[in-house]
Amino acid sequence: MLTIVLPILIFAALGLTLIGAFRRIHLWRQGRPSRVDLLGGLLAMPKRYMNDLHHVVARDRYMANTHVATAGGFVLAAVLAILVHGVGVHQRVLTYALLCATALMGVGALFVFKRRLNPPSRLSKGPWMRLPKSLLVFAASFFILTLPVAGILPEGFGGWSLAALLGVGVVWGVGELFFGMTWGGPMKHAFAGALHLAWHRRPERFGGGRSTGLKALDLTDRRAPLGVEKPEDFTWNQLLGFDACVQCGKCEAACPAFAAGQPLNPKKLIQDMVVGMAGGTDAHFAGSPYPGKPLGEHGGTAHQPIVNGLVDADTLWSCTTCRACVEECPMMIEHVDAIVDMRRFLTLEKGATPNTGAQVLDNLIATDNPGGFAPGGRMNWAADLNLPLMRDKRSAHVLFWVGDGAFDMRNQRTLRAFVSVLKAAGVDFAVLGLEERDSGDVARRLGDEATFQALATRNIQTLAQYAFSCIVTCDPHSFHVLKNEYGALGGDYRVQHHSTYMAELIEGGLLELKPDTGGRVTYHDPCYLGRYNGEYEAPRQVLRALGLEVQEMQRSGFRSRCCGGGGGAPITDIPGTQRIPDMRMADIRETGVERVAVGCPQCTAMLEGVVAPRPQIKDLAELVADALVERATAPGLAKHNTQEVVA
Template sequence: MLNTLLPILLFAALLLAVIGAGKRFFMWRRGRAAQVDWLGGLLAMPKRYMVDLHHVVARDKYIANTHVATAGGFVLAAVLAIVVHGFGMHNRILGVALLGACALMFVGALFVAKRRLKPPSRLSKGPWMRLPKSLLMFSASFFIATLPVAGILPADFGGWILALVLAIGVAWGVSELFFGMTWGGPMKHAFAGALHLAWHRRAERFGGGRSTGLKALDLSNPNAPLGVEKPTDFTWNQLLGFDACVQCGKCEAACPAFAAGQPLNPKKLIQDMVVGLAGGTDAKFAGSPYPGKPVGEHSGGPHQPIVNGLVDADTLWSCTTCRACVEECPMMIEHVDAIVDMRRHLTLEKGATPNKGAEVLDNLIATDNPGGFNPGGRLNWAADLNLTLLSDKKNCDVLFWVGDGAFDMRNQRTLRAFVNVLKAANVDFAVLGLEERDSGDVARRLGDEATFQSLAKRNIATLGKYSFKRIVSCDPHSFHVLKNEYGALGGNYEVLHHSTFIAELIAAGKLNLGQHKGGSVTYHDPCYLGRYNGEYEAPRDVLRALGIEVKEMQRSGFRSRCCGGGGGAPITDIPGKQRIPDMRMVDIKETGAELVAVGCPQCTAMLEGVVEPRPQIKDIAELVADVLLEAPAAVAVKRVVEEVQ
């Protein structure tokens, strides 16, 4: 009886899975066209799964080992079950192999079940609570059904009653794990996730690569949508990526806006896009809601506007674009891309940038800087420094990109300190002076792609008139845009953050440094230097060269907490229960450090905005300038003069 029922159940489930796969694929294809490497992506998918995805999953050893056992056991058990029970190949060796796969899967499922006994708040509940039972049922049913094949029990063991019970267990298991993959349910992530890895919109992320620059809009095409208004305005592989979400909540736990009580939860945002793809409401969402916004009040469909349907505008404007969600996502979903795409529609089509957003964008258009300052004052901070203009010199080794910190009195101290460092090392450098425009970072993050591209093209045209080897900036946001986003518009340059450049100068022996005499120091990783560009060591190398032993915060490196200053967040200023920089200052105070080393003008502004008493904030350039001694060459000359005398 079992030999008759099992093939029917298996192939019926497989047929339904294939039908569901086709239906799901056509649902994704409602999105806009996207160029993908169809065959190459599929061939690369196993490696991307085993290496790139598991590189992220492995950060949590418990779930990594659990996933290897459960997923690995399931794939092997499913294939062998089809061979042994579907096609009737009752070979003893195959039977023993199937028993081993089922046992492996069962052990993994036990650990899944243990985790679900008291699940962390970030995990979605609802249908996910039944998954351990389905995994256990699938593995146990096939294990028992395979014992006769392996020669451990007689073929007629248990009779028709056991056969019926096993058939029910198999039916339960294959319903969840086979056609549940494509029709919806907890296992949907396995099917969508595999294809998401194959046709990822940022294939360059795999194999150890890094891809963080926003994709440019084609503003020359009058028929191209300016951003995303409805779910079908996303590219089809973005929709596929949303569908791959495993609802683990790691993005939720990492999000600074969610922690601050602002109306953003990256996990729910992705799930809302899935709801919009199929049509419906968010009433069945079984995870944490947006803070202050109950579940069940939002709905939408593939051709309906997202904002004020699926999500409120405040949800999108709460994002600091820190990429903590993207960094933690085991499915490698691009949350920030989606948020900025939707912001673009609100800004470009609706003119609905909140609070001071519209004023800042108007300032950028009128004065080339977000503060609306007179462009003629861009070099006032350096009136006594005798800086060389590149327009006079025409070529240099280093172009110092000053950025719009030139109009901020606090950041001017950092700029002056870095100039002193450059001069002490006898670096051949120059500045653009009044020819420099805003890099366009703020405009792009606020969704104003038109203003960004206008500023970028003007800067690229200016840079094209001169010859230089490198651009160095004290601002990670300018550094990132120049390095990673100007290339799509024709501007390709070697760009360094000032901490990286200072580390090079120290390593080359070009700076004569004393030792830091102050108190204990911690270092705050800027998002646009760390997560966006992978630079974590250079700032710490510089601090070590000053004799500083960094007291690391619990959230440091790639898990550093955002200061709250990115993505135009201080401009849109969406209220929450607390301020993000205040939360970061709590992290800082836990170290007991008396001073915070920073490498970003926005981080400096946000952290210095925290009410005292608090540790002192200093840029790395300031710390280096504080301990500069006479240059080695000057010391040698002085010795020669003294000997002659």
């Protein structure tokens, strides 16, 4: 009987899966158009899955091996089950291959089952708790059904009772793993995830690439929405990306705002977008809610506003844009893009930037700096330094981008220290002086794309008047914007962070340093230098050159905890149960060091805002400047050597 029923069950499930696929695609197509390479993406998908996705998954060795066994076994078993039991191809090699595939899948499913016995809090429960059982039932049913076909057991083994039991197992397993792949359930991530990898919003991320700059809005297109108001305002492949979420909660565990008790959980935010795409409420969400916000109170459809329907505004404003969620996501979902897209609508269309956000944006428009300081005071910090100006020199090897640390007394010390380093190395440099304006980073992260583009355009016009080999800055936020986001507006430059530049000067022998006798130090990785731009080694190279022992924090490198200063978070100031910089200082105290090396003015401000007693905060430029040995060097020779090393 099973030989008749089994093909019917398999092909019925495949038919329903195909219908579900068209339904799922229709949901994604509610989004705005997005140009992708459909065929090229599909052809590239297997490599992206095996290399890029598993590069992230492999950070958790247990789950990486489990996923290889379970997913690999399932894909192979499903294809072979269709051939052997659906089509009736009973070749010995295929039947034995099916036995091996189901056995491999079963072993992987056992490890999934073990993980689910006492799952970490970040994992969603609910339907996900039945997934290991479904995997085991599918593997066991087809393994036993294949034994007679392979000639290992006689035909009709076990009688009607076993046949009935196996039939139930096939219906359960095939229903969950085939039908559920496109109609909803834990296996939905397999179908959506594969296509998400094929038609990713940022294909340049694959193959070891890096893509972190925000996408520019076309402000001249009156038909395009200014940001995202409703789920349908996302591009269709963004909606596809949300649907690929496996609810592993790695983003939740990495999010500094969630840890601080602010009303943000990146995993739930993505699931809320899925709810909005299909229509419904968050009542059935089986993971951690937003801190302080119970489940069941939010819902919506693809055609209704997101804010105060699916989510509250303070959820969006809690984000520090640190990209910890994106870095940890095994499905390579772009959480930060989505958050900033929704912020853009609130800022540009509603004018609803919270707390001092509106004032900061007004200051940027009126004074070209977020603090509202008189523009004429931008160079007061360097009144006694006799800095060369670009408008006088017209060309220089290095254009030193000062940034808005120029208006902050604490960060003026960092700027002065770096100037002393440049002079000690004999670098041919100049500054823009009063011609420099804010880079636009804060405006863009707060969603004010218009102000960002206005500031960027004016800076690009200014820079076009001068000749220079590279831009160097002490601010990772300015570094990121100039390097990765000005290009879309016509400003393509070679940009370096001061840590990288100082490392090159030291390596080239252009700085004579006396050993720092301070012993151990820890280094705090700025998000916009590390996760955004992949620079982790140069700052540590500088510290080692000073003779310092770097004591790493538990969360360092690509898993460094955000200081809480990015994304306009100090401006929007959404309350939580604790402060993010206090959590980071707790990480620092665990190392037992007395000094913390930093490479970002915002990190300096946030960490120095922690109540004493606490370790001393020193910028890398200050540490290098303190270690300089004065020497007499012919200026012309020094400049020549510097260009050889750094060009």
